[in-house]
Amino acid sequence: MSELTIWTYDWVPEGPRGFVRDLRLRWACEEAGLNYTVGTVPFDGRETNHLAHQPFGQVPYLQDGGVELFESGAGLLHLARKSDTLMPRDPVGEAQTLQWTIAALNSIEMVSVPWWFLKICGDDDNGLTGWLRQRLDHLERVLGEREWLAADRFTIADLLMADVLRVSLVRAFDDRPATEAYVKRVTDRPAFKKARADQMSHFEAADRVRETAS
Ligand SMILES: N[C@@H](CCC(=O)N[C@@H](CS)C(=O)NCC(=O)O)C(=O)O
Missing domain, CATH: 3.40.30.10 (Glutaredoxin)
Structure with missing residues (x-):
């Protein structure tokens, strides 16, 4: 190997x-x-x-x-x-993993990182706040309905999404109990x-x- x-x-x-x-x-x-x-x-x-x-x-x-x-x-x-362990091999499970992996990068981190950066630079209510709020609210709805993003099990999509969401300022942005429970569940993994x-x-x-x- x-x-x-x-x-x-x-x-x-x-x-x-x-x-x-x-x-x-x-x-x-x-x-x-x-x-x-x-x-x-x-x-x-x-x-x-x-x-x-x-x-x-x-x-x-x-x-x-x-x-x-x-x-x-x-x-x-x-x-x-x-x-x-990281991605299922069946076509449906694999497709779900791919789409949520890209979503973590291209629908959430794409907004959360610039938002976080403006915020730590002191631009508190920056122009990205509404955009990020909308993305996180949609994610909250999804995470309220399921334990894992793809294939009913842990995959790299969860690893990546939880890593994007665990940033303290993002985590503290409004109260989203399903998202918080999800971040805790994924980052509790040994x-x-x-x-x-x-x-x-x-x-x-x-x-x-x-x-x-x-
Ligand atoms: N899109 C890149 C982002 C990489 C990135 O932001 N790396 C940070 C560390 S987490 C870095 O190297 N920062 C130093 C810099 O940009 O000068 C990836 O996911 O690998």
Whole structure:
């Protein structure tokens, strides 16, 4: 079996820890029992130092033997081919997983990230608030009717949607009990807890290296 390497930064400031998107790939590997190692690229100079691997200077990217790919969503779909723990193999279950995986990225995160960014920049009631509210309200209705987004079971669509929704400002935006219960249900999974703890340890170890070097 080929060696999986999840690439992330060698260090990040405290704010994004626990949310850096390598966590999505770690989490999927943990769910599926796939062995992986973590590789690092320097955070300092990220704008230019690894553009050959990730054309926007971001992380994560994934290496699987001779295959290399960026975009956390693409990485999840790649991993899902390796294990039906991540995506069912029947055509209906697979189609549902694909559509909700894309929905997490292209219907929710596409609004939630710019909204969150404007909000932390101090633009509290920014022009995206109504748009995000509408998307989250629709999702609340869907999640009130089912436990999982696709195929009546956990899939990468839940992993991704819960990761998009667990951002504290998004979570605190109005009261949506079904969404809150869903985020809790998905992030209560041991694989998420392990992936998050491992990411925190990775950056804490980097703090110690920096302290020794300075
Ligand atoms: N659409 C990309 C987004 C990647 C992304 O936003 N990565 C963040 C870390 S979670 C990053 O590298 N930020 C540093 C930067 O943009 O300079 C994906 O899902 O992989």
